[in-house]
Amino acid sequence: MNKLLVAALITGALSAPAFAADYSIVAPAGPGGGWDQTARTMQEALTTEGISGNVQVTNVPGAGGTIGLAQFVNQENGNPNALIVGGYVMVGAILTNVSPVSLADVTPIARLTGEAVGVVVPASSDIQTMDDLVARLKDNTGAVSWAGGSAGGADHITAGLIAKAIGVDPTQVNYIAYSGGGEALAAILGGQVTVGVSGVSEFASQIEAGELRLLAVSTDTRVPGFDAPTLQEAGVDTAVQNWRMIAAAPGLTDEQVAAITADIKAMAESDTWQTALETRGWVDTYLDGEAFEAQLEADTSATEAILRDIGLVE
Amino acid sequence: MSTFDLLAQGLIAALQWQNLLYALIGVTLGTAVGVLPGIGPALTVALLLPVTYKLDPAGSLIMFAGIYYGGMYGGSTTSILLNTPGESASIVTALEGNKMARQGRGGPALATAAIGSFIAGLLATIGLAFIAPWVVRFALSFGPADYFALMVLAFVTVSAAFGDSALRGLTALFIGLGLGLIGIDLQTGQTRLAFGIPDLLDGIEVTTLAVALFAIGETLKTSSDPAQINTQFTAIKGSVWMTLEDWRRSWASWLRGTVIGFPIGAMPAGGADVASFLSYSAEKSFSKKPEEFGHGAIEGVAGPEAANNASAAGTLVPLLTLGLPTTATAAIMLAGFQQFGLQPGPLLFTNNAPLVWALIASLLVANLMLLVLNLPLIGVWVRLLTIPKPWLYGGILVFATLGTLGANGAMSTGFGPVRISFELVLLLAFGVLGYILRRFDYPIAPVVVGLILGPMAEQQLRRALAISQGDVGILLASPVSMVLYAAAAAAIIIPLIMRLRGKGAVLGQLASDED
Numbered sequence: 001m002n003k004l005l006v007a008a009l010i011t012g013a014l015s016a017p018a019f020a021a022d023y024s025i026v027a028p029a030g031p032g033g034g035w036d037q038t039a040r041t042m043q044e045a046l047t048t049e050g051i052s053g054n055v056q057v058t059n060v061p062g063a064g065g066t067i068g069l070a071q072f073v074n075q076e077n078g079n080p081n082a083l084i085v086g087g088y089v090m091v092g093a094i095l096t097n098v099s100p101v102s103l104a105d106v107t108p109i110a111r112l113t114g115e116a117v118g119v120v121v122p123a124s125s126d127i128q129t130m131d132d133l134v135a136r137l138k139d140n141t142g143a144v145s146w147a148g149g150s151a152g153g154a155d156h157i158t159a160g161l162i163a164k165a166i167g168v169d170p171t172q173v174n175y176i177a178y179s180g181g182g183e184a185l186a187a188i189l190g191g192q193v194t195v196g197v198s199g200v201s202e203f204a205s206q207i208e209a210g211e212l213r214l215l216a217v218s219t220d221t222r223v224p225g226f227d228a229p230t231l232q233e234a235g236v237d238t239a240v241q242n243w244r245m246i247a248a249a250p251g252l253t254d255e256q257v258a259a260i261t262a263d264i265k266a267m268a269e270s271d272t273w274q275t276a277l278e279t280r281g282w283v284d285t286y287l288d289g290e291a292f293e294a295q296l297e298a299d300t301s302a303t304e305a306i307l308r309d310i311g312l313v314e
Numbered sequence: 315m316s317t318f319d320l321l322a323q324g325l326i327a328a329l330q331w332q333n334l335l336y337a338l339i340g341v342t343l344g345t346a347v348g349v350l351p352g353i354g355p356a357l358t359v360a361l362l363l364p365v366t367y368k369l370d371p372a373g374s375l376i377m378f379a380g381i382y383y384g385g386m387y388g389g390s391t392t393s394i395l396l397n398t399p400g401e402s403a404s405i406v407t408a409l410e411g412n413k414m415a416r417q418g419r420g421g422p423a424l425a426t427a428a429i430g431s432f433i434a435g436l437l438a439t440i441g442l443a444f445i446a447p448w449v450v451r452f453a454l455s456f457g458p459a460d461y462f463a464l465m466v467l468a469f470v471t472v473s474a475a476f477g478d479s480a481l482r483g484l485t486a487l488f489i490g491l492g493l494g495l496i497g498i499d500l501q502t503g504q505t506r507l508a509f510g511i512p513d514l515l516d517g518i519e520v521t522t523l524a525v526a527l528f529a530i531g532e533t534l535k536t537s538s539d540p541a542q543i544n545t546q547f548t549a550i551k552g553s554v555w556m557t558l559e560d561w562r563r564s565w566a567s568w569l570r571g572t573v574i575g576f577p578i579g580a581m582p583a584g585g586a587d588v589a590s591f592l593s594y595s596a597e598k599s600f601s602k603k604p605e606e607f608g609h610g611a612i613e614g615v616a617g618p619e620a621a622n623n624a625s626a627a628g629t630l631v632p633l634l635t636l637g638l639p640t641t642a643t644a645a646i647m648l649a650g651f652q653q654f655g656l657q658p659g660p661l662l663f664t665n666n667a668p669l670v671w672a673l674i675a676s677l678l679v680a681n682l683m684l685l686v687l688n689l690p691l692i693g694v695w696v697r698l699l700t701i702p703k704p705w706l707y708g709g710i711l712v713f714a715t716l717g718t719l720g721a722n723g724a725m726s727t728g729f730g731p732v733r734i735s736f737e738l739v740l741l742l743a744f745g746v747l748g749y750i751l752r753r754f755d756y757p758i759a760p761v762v763v764g765l766i767l768g769p770m771a772e773q774q775l776r777r778a779l780a781i782s783q784g785d786v787g788i789l790l791a792s793p794v795s796m797v798l799y800a801a802a803a804a805a806i807i808i809p810l811i812m813r814l815r816g817k818g819a820v821l822g823q824l825a826s827d828e829d
Contacts (some may be wrong), residue, residue: 071511071512098507174781176780182639183582192781
């Protein structure tokens with residue numbers, strides 16, 4: 001009964017005849033962000049492909065998704081129609097906010113998309129390669145300022161992992177948090193900070209225009225369309241991927257989970273979804289079942305370790 | 315092809331009758347949703363964007379432009395007539411606008427807001443077409459230290475909204491600053507003053523506070539006073555249209571508002587609310603009749619309304635030239651553009667010239683459409699005030715509650731099986747605070763200003779000091795920040811000098827209160 005009310009009034013008045021609500025997706029973030037876009041793209045794909053008659057998206061913004069997650073866990077127990085979008089950022093946010101609920105309290109269905117974090121400097125910077133950046137960090141860690149998203153998110157974790165991998169003190173990393181991708185990008189372009197870390201697609205058009213230089217990408221493989229080494233290739237032995245996933249409510253039967261997984265898999269393989277990935281520049285990293293659960297566990301423990309090293313979690 | 319030819323081609327496309335129809339639908343929907351208190355342009359655009367997907371690119375962009383400008387405009391009507399700002403950028407409009415409405419001058423107030431929005435939108439859209447690359451360079455040159463200086467200037471000048479007692483004004487401001495500390499700290503990810511309540515992790519929503527203090531507080535104050543509740547507002551006294559005098563007093567304010575709003579909108583950490591605050595104080599200092607401020611000065615509506623619309627166009631500058639979405643609304647638009655394979659960024663103007671110019675032309679058309687739609691409606695809107703007060707305030711409560719529920723009303727707080735919306739609890743609690751402040755003659759605008767500017771100033775100061783590794787010299791290191799501090803100092807010193815020279819009597823008369 002939140003934004004749904006207004007959304008239902010408006011979409012109800014404007015769109016096709018109403019079916020029974022098949023899925024309601026919680027985007028645990030404000031309109032416009034990555035999770036909101038993921039939820040709305042899913043809504044479009046699920047209905048266009050006829051997988052679901054009616055899909056509602058609800059925004060529950062706040063605290064790296066943990067507010068939406070807590071509400072979802074409390075209210076949707078056993079509801080096979082409820083879904084929530086989430087991602088790697090949530091893993092860190094759960095730890096830094098000491099959230100009462102965690103991803104163990106929902107039923108993860110599948111990883112949908114993934115993105116490398118890019119490490120960039122302005123074109124005018126005298127840092128040419130990852131080696132130059134490493135040398136600067138070893139010389140005086142605090143003098144290198146990093147701009148990226150909120151504290152404890154994928155961008156911050158990437159900066160911490162780089163420091164740790166090259167043997168400097170991660171607590172000395174001078175990380176400047178910005179609330180939105182746009183604001184961080186402006187600070188990097190304006191030369192206010194030494195280096196920028198953010199989803200590589202956010203930098204794409206600036207890199208193409210020659211305004212930014214991409215030093216490395218954070219994933220363990222190179223990113224098509226970007227002429228930059230991975231961190232490992234550049235001599236920094238670490239890797240991280242910022243992924244987005246879809247999860248279902250807690251307390252479902254195995255049959256219910258299987259049915260939801262089948263729907264999501266059909267959606268992820270559909271033309272509508274694939275086309276949307278292309279136009280938005282998202283990379284398909286679909287993974288479900290036990291393989292996804294194993295990855296989730298590994299990511300959670302690795303993230304906890306690095307957040308302790310940075311000093312955000314005690 | 316020259317810029318003019320490209321723009322002309324865009325206009326020809328935008329002026330086809332189907333496209334005009336789309337523009338009309340867009341501004342109507344945008345205004346209708348934007349009018350609800352608490353639902354700002356970002357949510358309006360997010361809710362209505364899917365509607366545009368079904369159309370061809372040109373039609374879709376045009377409807378979209380209509381929704382955006384309509385949503386920006388919608389907030390000012392309720393601000394002026396009902397003292398219920400729909401979003402943070404129209405809070406200042408309520409200060410003078412509602413005073414005018416109560417004196418039977420709601421018509422001229424709505425007209426100066428509509429025409430001012432039109433002129434500012436027109437000039438700023440033209441600015442977007444011709445000087446965007448230079449404006450964006452200026453905006454990017456702002457570092458954290460410069461933003462902090464801008465916030466200091468805003469704090470100093472906003473004292474114009476304090477009313478007659480600096481002590482009461484500062485008290486109200488500090489309540490706002492205190493509320494601004496609640497929530498997760500961006501720089502460290504740690505929680506402050508949330509007392510374990512998950513709903514407080516993201517801080518206090520500005521619109522909830524504003525709607526509560528203005529609308530709910532106002533309702534409580536009125537209903538607590540039998541003498542007030544039984545009198546009727548005069549809906550129209552004199553002309554429902556702007557008089558020659560109104561025009562004379564408005565035109566310079568529109569232009570000043572545009573000049574302030576456009577560059578601040580283009581700044582990645584600026585925003586329509588900051589622009590409207592600065593414009594309000596500028597109007598107060600430029601006005602030949604500063605004593606009218608706080609009692610319904612038309613300049614105080616004309617300037618801020620122009621500033622917030624110019625700032626809406628300013629937001630498009632970094633979006634189109636750099637692909638930088640600097641507000642939530644801009645981020646949603648970015649998603650909208652991507653539907654047509656339009657990738658905003660440094661190469662957009664070269665790679666997608668026809669679509670970009672169609673968009674800019676659409677903004678011009680939507681802007682004109684908004685004026686055409688709203689001017690004739692003013693006569694209808696002001697008649698809202700002829701509704702008997704108990705019904706009118708009942709209606710205000712309903713809309714304030716609906717808007718809050720619509721924007722933020724997750725049923726998250728539980729008492730056993732009963733679930734209620736925490737945001738609604740906040741709305742009512744702040745409503746009572748608004749009543750108490752009014753009852754004891756404290757101004758309420760500084761509370762909201764403190765909540766908006768406090769966190770911005772704090773984050774920028776900490777960023778600046780983190781980048782300089784603790785060297786406070788960075789705060790004065792750039793020419794921009796020095797100019798801003800000089801302006802702030804002048805804003806403090808000049809009134810002092812005037813008072814010493816015996817002009818204190820005039821300033822003493824600036825006594826203004828808001829309710």
